[in-house]
Amino acid sequence: MSELDVAPLAELRRRRSAKWRTFPDDVLPLFVAEMDYGLAPPVTAALTEAVRRGDMGYPASTPELGKALAGFAGRQWGWEIDPGRVTAVTDVGVGVVELLRALTRPGDPVVISPPVYSPFFDWVPETRGRIVEVPLTRDDSGYRLDLAALEAAFATHPAAYVLCNPHNPVGRVHTAGELAELVRLARLYRVPVISDEIHAPLTLPGAVFTPLLTVPGAAEVAVSVVSASKAFNLAGLKCAAVVTAGSRMAEVVSRFPADPDDRVGHLGVLASIAAFTEGDAWLADLLSTLAGRRSQLGDLLRDHLPQLSWTPPEATYLAWLDASVLGRDAEPRDHFLTKGRVALEAGTRYGAVGSGYVRLNFATSPEILTDAVTRMAATMP
Ligand SMILES: Cc1ncc(COP(=O)(O)O)c(C=O)c1O
Incomplete structure (x- = not known):
């Protein structure tokens, strides 16, 4: 190292x-x-090669991006992704916003857990949702999901919960046990969970990241948004991916307004594939x-x-x-x-x-x- x-x-x-x-x-x-x-270095090589070739056209993310992501997720976390269920989106923000648009109607409550990545507070009103805050709970060992408070909120049937996994800004990696309980609650009260997993590759030594979609039963209620952009420092290249594992959530993604993968950065696709396959x-x-x-x-x-x-x-x-x-x-x-x-x-x-x-x-x-x-x-x- x-x-x-x-x-x-x-x-x-x-x-x-x-x-x-x-x-x-x-x-x-x-x-x-x-x-x-x-x-x-593999990202630099892919981008340099694209510049050398004048390869600056429209993106073609299918099927390579999904395959590359599936390989990465399998090696890193034992997460089996079906490349056919990977949809490229411009960035994680666009992915979450499009999911909220597809899952909610104006005025619907959407739950988030502050302190949380500030744009969560913008994405919900952007889709005319109403934010319901269920803050993280805190003890001497740090912050964690307040599962009892989430149950109380889920019992009021919000249109969605947006999870930050791992959690920015507190750096918490939610445990497999906590996520299993979250999934149980989401299924019980039929609350779709959008899991923003952009920080997953940045799980530091000592912690174990659990992709939400690997939790038994999650496929029915959850969808994940991932990207190489945070761990490989590619935010300006505009490429992320929405991943589903069940037909209900795949149907939600199929309601995205236009072909979302046409709106991705071509260099972002090339750099993400290089990062996921050789990074x-x-x-x-x-x-x-x-x-x-x-x-x-x-x-x-x-x-x-x-x-x-x-x-x-x-x-x-x-x-x-x-x-x-x-x-x-x-x-x-x-x-x-x-x-x-x-x-x-x-x-x-x-x-x-x-x-x-x-x-x-x-x-x-x-x-x-x-x-x-x-x-x-x-x-x-
Ligand atoms: C939790 C979280 N989600 C999303 C983003 C932004 O991702 P994107 O630039 O792909 O929208 C960030 C950026 O730091 C983040 O911390």
């Missing part, structure tokens, strides 16, 4: 993506979920690199910023930091940006329960991470 390199800061600043173009150069950007590592070795290096940054962050917080508390994430490269020590009136994200020149995400973006928190992206170099925490520590009253 080898540690992935990060280019010097001056070189990173030449990138033109949101991470590097949102703030001035004196700010360290640890906010949006983009990584600072280079691309996996395992690079991904293993990424996960061990991220595990190193996670433990480095723990050391840095302990030594320099003990006022902030956290539970190290089981997946993702995102740290959910409790900065409520700054006081009720402070917005910690603004505090660290203004006083420390470190850009983080505000916890309130993930729901009101995120008040007092910030989300920090640690997919960077040891040096940048040290600089960021040192800057943050220097701002503490």
Whole structure:
């Protein structure tokens, strides 16, 4: 296993993506979920080859994308996917929105579990649904699904539940037992579950990811949305996939308005196929690199910023930091940006329960991470 390199800061600043173009150069950007590592070599090769050939036309995702994803899911998680039940979509957001459109009518309640990825709060109203919040529950070992509260919500027959598995921003990998209970409830109360599994390949050493569709009985009630984009840093290329395993959910997908796979990025399809078929070795290096940054962050917080508390994430490269020590009136994200020149995400973006928190992206170099925490520590009253 080898540690992935990060280019010097001056070189990173030449990138033109949101991470590097949102703030001035004196700010360290640890906010949006983009990584600072280079691309996996098979992805670079596929994209370079496409440029060399002038291969920039419309996408043709079938059947290669489904086959590549099925191979990856089988090797990584023992998840048997039928490539014929894989539908390419522009991105995970589009996949979830189209599923909500197909599953709900205007005004229907849709359940989500904050603190959760902020666009969940946009996707539901975009399809004219009504958000019902069933927050995660929390104890000393961290956050988990509140299955009792979910049962109470499911008993009111919402039109859908949108699950984040693994869960951004808290980094929780829901256990097979928790997901089995979720599926039992979904079947009992007939609530379709949309499982956003974009962070699944970023499950870190020590945790085991369970694809929702591998849970017995899930095929009838659940649909999964996956992508290579988070783990392989391909968000700008626009390619994700909706996966079903039963006829009822396949029928829901068949009601998508237009041929959704025509709206996918061709380069995204090519890069995703390369990642899924040839990316395992690079991904293993990424996960061990991220595990190193996670433990480095723990050391840095302990030594320099003990006022902030956290539970190290089981997946993702995102740290959910409790900065409520700054006081009720402070917005910690603004505090660290203004006083420390470190850009983080505000916890309130993930729901009101995120008040007092910030989300920090640690997919960077040891040096940048040290600089960021040192800057943050220097701002503490
Ligand atoms: C849980 C979750 N879902 C979806 C996305 C966005 O995916 P996409 O860019 O494919 O819409 C992210 C991005 O970080 C995410 O964390």
